[in-house]
Amino acid sequence: MIKYILTLCLASTLAFSLNLEGLLQSVKNDANKELQVEKQRLQEFIDNKNEQATLLSKSKKILSQEEAESEKLKKIIDANELLLEEKETELSTKAASLGQMFGSVRQSSSDFLTNFQNSLTASQDPLKEEIFTKFANSKKLPNLEELTLFWHSMLDEIIKSGNISQYETNVILNTGVKVNEEVTRVGLFAAVSNGKYLTYSNDMKSLVELAVQPSSNVLEDARVFEKSNTIENITVDPTRGTLFEMIENNPTILDRVNQGGIVGYVILALGGLGLLVALYKMIVLNISSIKIKSQIKNIDKPKTNNSLGKIADIFYKNVNDSINDLEIKIGEAILRETNNIKKGQSFVKLLAAVTPLLGLLGTVTGMIATFQAITLFGTGDPKLMAGGISTALITTVLGLITAIPLLFAYTYISSKSEELISILEEQSIGLLAKTLK
Numbered sequence: 001m002i003k004y005i006l007t008l009c010l011a012s013t014l015a016f017s018l019n020l021e022g023l024l025q026s027v028k029n030d031a032n033k034e035l036q037v038e039k040q041r042l043q044e045f046i047d048n049k050n051e052q053a054t055l056l057s058k059s060k061k062i063l064s065q066e067e068a069e070s071e072k073l074k075k076i077i078d079a080n081e082l083l084l085e086e087k088e089t090e091l092s093t094k095a096a097s098l099g100q101m102f103g104s105v106r107q108s109s110s111d112f113l114t115n116f117q118n119s120l121t122a123s124q125d126p127l128k129e130e131i132f133t134k135f136a137n138s139k140k141l142p143n144l145e146e147l148t149l150f151w152h153s154m155l156d157e158i159i160k161s162g163n164i165s166q167y168e169t170n171v172i173l174n175t176g177v178k179v180n181e182e183v184t185r186v187g188l189f190a191a192v193s194n195g196k197y198l199t200y201s202n203d204m205k206s207l208v209e210l211a212v213q214p215s216s217n218v219l220e221d222a223r224v225f226e227k228s229n230t231i232e233n234i235t236v237d238p239t240r241g242t243l244f245e246m247i248e249n250n251p252t253i254l255d256r257v258n259q260g261g262i263v264g265y266v267i268l269a270l271g272g273l274g275l276l277v278a279l280y281k282m283i284v285l286n287i288s289s290i291k292i293k294s295q296i297k298n299i300d301k302p303k304t305n306n307s308l309g310k311i312a313d314i315f316y317k318n319v320n321d322s323i324n325d326l327e328i329k330i331g332e333a334i335l336r337e338t339n340n341i342k343k344g345q346s347f348v349k350l351l352a353a354v355t356p357l358l359g360l361l362g363t364v365t366g367m368i369a370t371f372q373a374i375t376l377f378g379t380g381d382p383k384l385m386a387g388g389i390s391t392a393l394i395t396t397v398l399g400l401i402t403a404i405p406l407l408f409a410y411t412y413i414s415s416k417s418e419e420l421i422s423i424l425e426e427q428s429i430g431l432l433a434k435t436l437k
Contacts, residue, residue: 004261010406012064013413017394024121025057028281031109036170038285042330068385072082081323087272103344104201105135105142105147105150106135106136106138108154108209109130109133109134109135109136109138110130110136111130111225112154112157113129113132113133113136116128116129116132116157117129117202118200118202118240119157119161119188119200119240120158120187120189120191120198120199120200121160121161121185122200122202122205122209123169123170123183123191123200123206123341123371124160124165124167124169124185125156125160125207126157131149131150132152132153135150145167156423159312160187160427161187161188162187163187164184164185164186164187164284165184165185166183166184166185167182167183167185167407168180168181168182168183169181169183169206169207170200170206170207171183171193171198171206171207171208171209172204172206172207172208172209173209174211174349174377176211178206181193181194183198183293184225184226186236188240189236189237189240190234190235190236190237190288191223192223192225192226192234193207193209193226194223194226195219195220195222195223195226196209196213196219196222197209197213197214197219197222198209198210198243199244199245210244213408214235214244218235221233221234221235222234222235224280227394237414256394256397257394257398259394260362260394260395260398261362261365261395263358263359263361263362263365263395264394264395264398266358266396267355267358267359267362267395267399267402268398268402270351270355270402271351271355271359271401271402271403271405271406272352273351274347274348274351274352274355274402274406275349275405275406275409276408277344278348278364278406278409278410278413279349279409280344281344281345281413282347282360282409282412282413285341285413285416285417285420286416287343288306288307288420289416289419289420291303291305291306291308291309292306292307292423294306294404295308295312296308296310296423299312299427299430302315302316305437307337307340307341307420307424308423308427310333310337311330311333311334311337311424311427311428311431312427314330314333315330315431315432317348318369323432326432327432330428330431330432333428334424334425334428337424338421338424341420341421342417342421345413345414345417348406348409348410348413350408351402351406352403352409353403355398355399355402355403355406356399356400356403357399359395359396359397359399359403360396360399361395362394362395362396362398362399363393363395363396364391364392365392365393365395366392366395370392
């Protein structure tokens with residue numbers, strides 16, 4: 001057994017020795033190869049040594065040239081920096097002048113934009129608004145081309161402000177309908193279409209028909225001016241629309257009445273009723289006066305279609321009665337006819353007295369509304385108090401307007417009635433005097 005073990009160990013040792021010898025031989029072979037490579041590289045370096053010296057010389061020469069060029073460029077840069085400082089100083093000086101010009105351009109653009117937006121010429125050339133808006137809101141200096149455009153736009157606007165032009169554009173009628181119509185523009189002072197005056201609305205970017213037009217003769221002149229090829233009369237607004245706006249803001253009689261409210265309507269209703277009653281009484285009294293005067297001429301032939309005739313008829317029918325009975329009967333007839341003649345006078349007198357009181361009532365009501373507005377909102381905005389003040393003043397005016405004619409009517413009716421009653425009394429006394437004979 002020991003023999004086998006020794007044999008195995010000997011065989012293993014022999015095999016390991018053979019492997020070490022192979023490894024050593026392999027290492028030697030690799031070392032020889034690397035040595036050959038190093039020798040070859042060394043030989044190549046030695047062979048290229050002269051070439052490397054030449055390249056080094058060329059590189060030094062190029063470096064020297066570049067350093068000279070760099071020095072030259074440095075001098076140029078220093079000179080350019082000095083020149084740049086001079087130019088910057090000059091630029092600052094000129095930029096200050098350009099800044100003043102730019103401020104002037106912006107200010108002029110803003111002024112022109114404000115005028116243009118409320119001008120009649122905006123309806124003819126709406127693109128100008130973009131130009132003026134651009135310059136008014138610009139944040140940079142305009143160039144020469146932009147300044148020229150601005151100048152030409154201003155010049156064109158000045159020329160159009162003195163021209164009479166006819167062109168087609170959109171017009172908004174009072175009904176709210178937008179139509180395309182031919183418009184005649186007289187500078188900045190008037191624009192008419194189909195005999196109607198127009199104004200420009202910047203909010204709607206269109207011409208708008210005036211809600212309240214001037215008088216009919218002014219509109220007729222405008223209509224003739226549109227159709228004429230020669231110089232004709234036309235009314236213009238030298239304030240560029242302010243006067244026409246005042247026409248719109250000037251309330252009509254109906255607007256004034258509406259400001260009076262319920263009290264105003266009551267005053268007008270009572271005034272109208274009183275005037276109708278007064279007119280009726282005037283007609284009746286005048287007809288009675290004519291009939292009575294006609295009856296006076298024929299007192300012996302009484303007619304029952306008038307007061308005097310009725311009294312005379314009673315007299316002749318009872319002429320044979322005693323004087324006392326006859327006087328009583330005639331007195332009753334006179335009293336009856338007097339009541340008929342004076343019927344309605346008290347009603348007219350009542351209305352003549354009540355309407356001013358109603359006007360005073362409206363005044364007090366309006367002032368109460370005004371004080372309530374002052375209590376709630378203060379006196380900062382006069383428009384909040386205008387409604388109450390309008391009611392207060394208009395009702396007073398309406399009360400006086402209705403009371404004055406009613407008072408005149410009552411005076412006329414009263415005097416006419418007294419005249420007729422006096423005639424009846426005189427004629428009745430004359431009839432009674434006949435019996436005394």
